[in-house]
Amino acid sequence: MYGRDPWGGPLEINAADSATDDDRSRNLQDLDRAALSRPLDETQQSWLLGPSEQKKKKRYVDLGCIIVSRKIFVWTVGTLLVSGFLAGFITLIVKTVPRHHHGKPIPDNYTLALHKALMFFNAQRSGKLPKHNNVSWRGNSCLRDGKSDTSTTIKDLVGGYYDAGDAIKFNFPASFAMTMLSWSVIEYSAKYEAAGELNHIKEVIKWGTDYLLKTFNNSADKIDKIAAQVGVGDTSGGSTTPNDHYCWMRPEDIDYPRPVYECHSCSDLAAEMAAALASASIVFKDNKAYSQKLVHGARTLFQFSRDQRGRYSAGGSDPSLFYNSSSYWDEFVWGGAWLYYATGNSSYLQLATHPKLAKHAGAFWGGPDYGVFSWDNKLAGAQVLLSRLRLFLSPGYPYEEILRTFHNQTSIVMCSYLPIFTSFNRTKGGLIQLNHGRPQPLQYVVNAAFLATLFSDYLDAADTPGWYCGPNFYSTNVLREFAKTQVCCSLGEMVHTTKS
Numbered sequence: 001m002y003g004r005d006p007w008g009g010p011l012e013i014n015a016a017d018s019a020t021d022d023d024r025s026r027n028l029q030d031l032d033r034a035a036l037s038r039p040l041d042e043t044q045q046s047w048l049l050g051p052s053e054q055k056k057k058k059r060y061v062d063l064g065c066i067i068v069s070r071k072i073f074v075w076t077v078g079t080l081l082v083s084g085f086l087a088g089f090i091t092l093i094v095k096t097v098p099r100h101h102h103g104k105p106i107p108d109n110y111t112l113a114l115h116k117a118l119m120f121f122n123a124q125r126s127g128k129l130p131k132h133n134n135v136s137w138r139g140n141s142c143l144r145d146g147k148s149d150t151s152t153t154i155k156d157l158v159g160g161y162y163d164a165g166d167a168i169k170f171n172f173p174a175s176f177a178m179t180m181l182s183w184s185v186i187e188y189s190a191k192y193e194a195a196g197e198l199n200h201i202k203e204v205i206k207w208g209t210d211y212l213l214k215t216f217n218n219s220a221d222k223i224d225k226i227a228a229q230v231g232v233g234d235t236s237g238g239s240t241t242p243n244d245h246y247c248w249m250r251p252e253d254i255d256y257p258r259p260v261y262e263c264h265s266c267s268d269l270a271a272e273m274a275a276a277l278a279s280a281s282i283v284f285k286d287n288k289a290y291s292q293k294l295v296h297g298a299r300t301l302f303q304f305s306r307d308q309r310g311r312y313s314a315g316g317s318d319p320s321l322f323y324n325s326s327s328y329w330d331e332f333v334w335g336g337a338w339l340y341y342a343t344g345n346s347s348y349l350q351l352a353t354h355p356k357l358a359k360h361a362g363a364f365w366g367g368p369d370y371g372v373f374s375w376d377n378k379l380a381g382a383q384v385l386l387s388r389l390r391l392f393l394s395p396g397y398p399y400e401e402i403l404r405t406f407h408n409q410t411s412i413v414m415c416s417y418l419p420i421f422t423s424f425n426r427t428k429g430g431l432i433q434l435n436h437g438r439p440q441p442l443q444y445v446v447n448a449a450f451l452a453t454l455f456s457d458y459l460d461a462a463d464t465p466g467w468y469c470g471p472n473f474y475s476t477n478v479l480r481e482f483a484k485t486q487v488c489c490s491l492g493e494m495v496h497t498t499k500s
Contacts, residue, residue, distance in 0.1 A: 001244075005344070006340055006341050006343075006344045006349075006389070006393065007186070007282060007341050012022040012125050014314055021056055040408075041055055042303070047117075052391070070424040074387060081405065085476065105127075109491070110487070111195050113487075113491055114195055114197060115195075115197065118197060118200055118201055118204060119134070119135070119478060121202075121204045121207075122134055122135045122138075123135045123138055124131060124161045124162045124163075124164075125138070125159075125161060125162075125207060126141055126142050126145070126158070126159060126160050126161060126162055126167070126169060126251065127140065127141070127142065127143065127145075127158040127159035127160065128140045128143065128158065128159075135215045139252045140250075140252065141167070141250075141252045141254065142158065142167065142230075142251055142254060142258065143158055144158075144258075144361055145157040145169075145230050145258055145260075146158065146227070146230070146260060148257040149258065149259050150256065151259075151260075152227065152229045152260040152262055153225075153262075154215065154216070154225075154260070155212070156214055157169075157211075157214055157215065157227055157230050157260060158214075159207070159210060159211040159214065159366075160174065160207075160208065160211030160212075160214075160230075161174055161207070161211075162251060163322075165248075166231070166233060166244045166245055166248075167231055167244045167251040167254060167258075168229065168230070168231035168232070168233055168244045168245075168322075169211075169229065169230040170228075170229055170322065170323050171212065171215060171226070171227075171228050171229060171269055171273065172228070172268070172269050172272060172312065172319065172323045172325065172375065173323050173375040174208060174211075174212075175208075175212060175269070175272045175273045175276040176276070176375040176378075177208070177375075177424040178205055178208040178209060178212070178276040178279075178280060179272070179275045179276045179279050179334075179338070180447075181201060181204060181205050181208075181451070182205055182276070182279035182280045182282065182283045183385075184201075184450070185198070185202065185205070185283050186279065186282050186283060187454065187457070202283060202284070205280055205283060206280075206284070206290075207465060208276070209276065209277060209280045209294060212222055212273055212276060212277060212297075213277070213293070213294075213297055214227075215227040215228070215273075216297075216300070216301065216304075217284075217300075218293070218296070218297040218300065219296075220300060220302070221299075221300060221303075222300065222303065222307075223300055223301075223304050224264060224304075224308070225262050225263065225264045226262065226263055226266060226269060226270060226273070226301075226304070226312075227260050227261070227262055228261050228262065228263045228266060228269055228312050229260070229261040229318065229319055230258055230259075230261075231243065231244040231258045231259070231409075232244065232259050232261070232318045233244075233245035233318065233321065233322060234318050234321055242256035243256075244258070261318055261319065263312045263319065263423075265308045265309065265310030265312075265314075266305075266308070266309060266310060266311070266312030267305040267306070267308065267309050267310055267311070267312075267328035267331065267332070268305075268311055268312055268313075268325040268327070268328035268431055269305075269312035269325070269334055270301045270302065270304045270305035270308075270312075271301070271302060271305040271328060271334065271335035271336075272334070272335065272378070273298075273301045273332035273336040273340060274297075274299075274301040274302035274305065274335040274338070275298075275331070275334050275335040275337075275339075275378075276298075277294040277295070277297045277298035277301065278294070278295065278298040278335070278338040278339045278341070278342035278343075279338050279341075279342070280294050281294035281295045281298065281342045282341065294342075295342055295343060296456055297333075298338075298339055298342065299339070299343075302335050302339055302348075303334070304327070305331070305332070305335065306332075309328070310328075311325050311327070311328060312325060315323045321422075323375065323376075324376075324474050325376055326377065327360075327361075328359065329357060329360040329361040330361040330362070330377055330378045330382065331336055331378060332351065332357055332361070333352050333357055333358065333361050333363075333378070333379065333382040333386075334347070334378035334379075334381065334382040334385075336348045336351040336352030337349075337352040337382055337385050337386055337389075338385070340352060341385075349389075349395070349399065350399075352382070353386065353399050353402040353403060353406075353411035354402075355402055355440070358402060358406075360404070361382075362377050362379055363379060363383070363405065363406065363409060364405075368436060369435075369436075370413070370416075371412075371413035371416050371417075371423070371434075371448075372435065372444055372448075373436045373444070373447040373448060373451055374443065374444055374447060374488045375443075380413055380451060381447075381451065382406075382408050383406040383407075383409050383410045384451050384454055384455055384458075385408055385411070386406045387403070387407040387455070387458065388454075388458055389403060390403040390404065390406070390407050391407075391458050391459075391461075391462045391464075392458075392461070392462065392477050410455060411467045411468065411469070412469075413451075414451075414452060414455055414467065414469075414479060415469035415470075415474075417432065417448055417479075417482050418469070418474070418478065418482065422470070424436070425437075427489075429489055429492065430485055430489055431445060431486065431489040431490070432448065432484075434448060435476075442490050445486050445489070445490055446486070446487070446490055448486065449482070449483040449486040449487050449490075450483075452480070452482050452483045453479070453480060453483045454480040455479060456476035456477075456479040456483075457476075458472060458478050458482050460476055464476075
């Protein structure tokens with residue numbers, strides 16, 4: 001769209017110099033012509049032509065019906081004998097060697113975990129399910145979402161994903177999930193393909209983005225509202241009104257009305273949805289029409305987020321009880337960065353790297369939760385994303401100063417993940433406690449492991465063997481070991497929870 005791919009092309013550098021090769025070829029041709037321009041003496045002619053040979057009289061073999069050269073006869077008979085010997089020898093080997101039937105190799109634990117993690121999204125699908133959903137106990141559900149609420153102007157809200165054990169559809173965490181899945185595909189599509197999951201995860205992402213496109217007028221350039229949530233879960237005050245927390249039931253059996261929560265001032269939600277659509281547009285860049293649709297929707301959402309300032313969960317609304325947003329400044333940096341990567345439009349990069357925006361997002365100060373990447377705070381992820389830009393494309397002035405700051409802050413965050421530092425406690429098993437003992441720790445742990453893996457791969461791709469934590473230099477392998485131990489701890493926790 002803008003001529004230049006801001007995500008960057010292959011990292012391999014072509015060291016071949018065609019001009020040099022041409023010069024060498026031309027020089028060699030000149031040398032050849034110079035060498036052959038003078039007459040050769042008798043000795044030199046003997047080197048080129050070789051010693052003279054006397055012709056020998058040919059011998060023949062009379063086979064009765066034909067007469068053939070003796071040399072041809074000997075070669076023919078010899079070839080037949082050797083061929084027969086080899087054929088017999090190979091047959092003997094084939095018949096005597098025991099036969100082993102090798103099946104498909106057993107997947108490693110990481111591949112199995114990936115299969116099951118993606119299957120979770122299949123189980124959480126809402127709406128009319130495809131035939132290949134591969135979760136036999138799930139069926140079509142909540143096919144009247146949007147229509148059952150007479151107060152909403154957006155009537156088709158069928159689809160999307162349920163949040164967890166309930167049947168509520170929260171746009172805010174769902175959008176973050178789609179952004180993260182898209183980021184992983186953009187960076188590691190070959191890994192997904194090797195695991196046989198590339199097409200699957202792209203279907204998972206598209207199921208989510210198709211629904212997000214339904215929650216606002218995606219064909220318009222300007223909007224004034226978003227359907228932020230379908231279903232409610234507030235059971236305080238002794239209310240007996242049926243909702244998705246008061247009635248714990250299969251979503252296929254829900255027959256009560258499901259309210260739609262619309263927001264008219266929701267910068268955090270709109271910017272996060274913009275990030276989801278923009279990142280997915282890179283995943284689906286081979287599908288030009290769909291990718292452009294995603295980009296247009298992302299632009300519209302981001303403009304809405306900037307025009308109508310406010311938190312989507314303000315005022316004690318139902319979303320504030322479950323996914324309360326602390327601010328929208330981090331989403332501005334996050335959404336702006338993804339839109340730049342998706343479009344190449346420098347206005348988004350100017351916004352994402354604006355010092356005042358970074359200051360409001362908390363980029364220049366610490367605190368106990370600094371470096372904790374989650375559905376609420378995207379700052380750490382945005383800093384890694386923009387560090388990628390500095391490492392691979394180096395846009396220079398006027399972006400270099402703030403990009404260097406983001407890069408330095410990313411290095412500090414990576415230092416805080418290491419056991420030698422005491423920024424965060426750890427369990428006896430080694431699981432880092434990024435949320436300082438608060439509930440639901442694993443979501444923060446796996447996000448940190450993802451960022452650590454990304455940053456280590458970025459450094460390696462940039463031919464940088466590590467990074468500094470104060471005066472000490474650490475290898476990128478240290479970050480990979482951190483990520484590995486945290487994933488192993490997380491899988492161990494999940495296995496323990498399943499067995500208990």
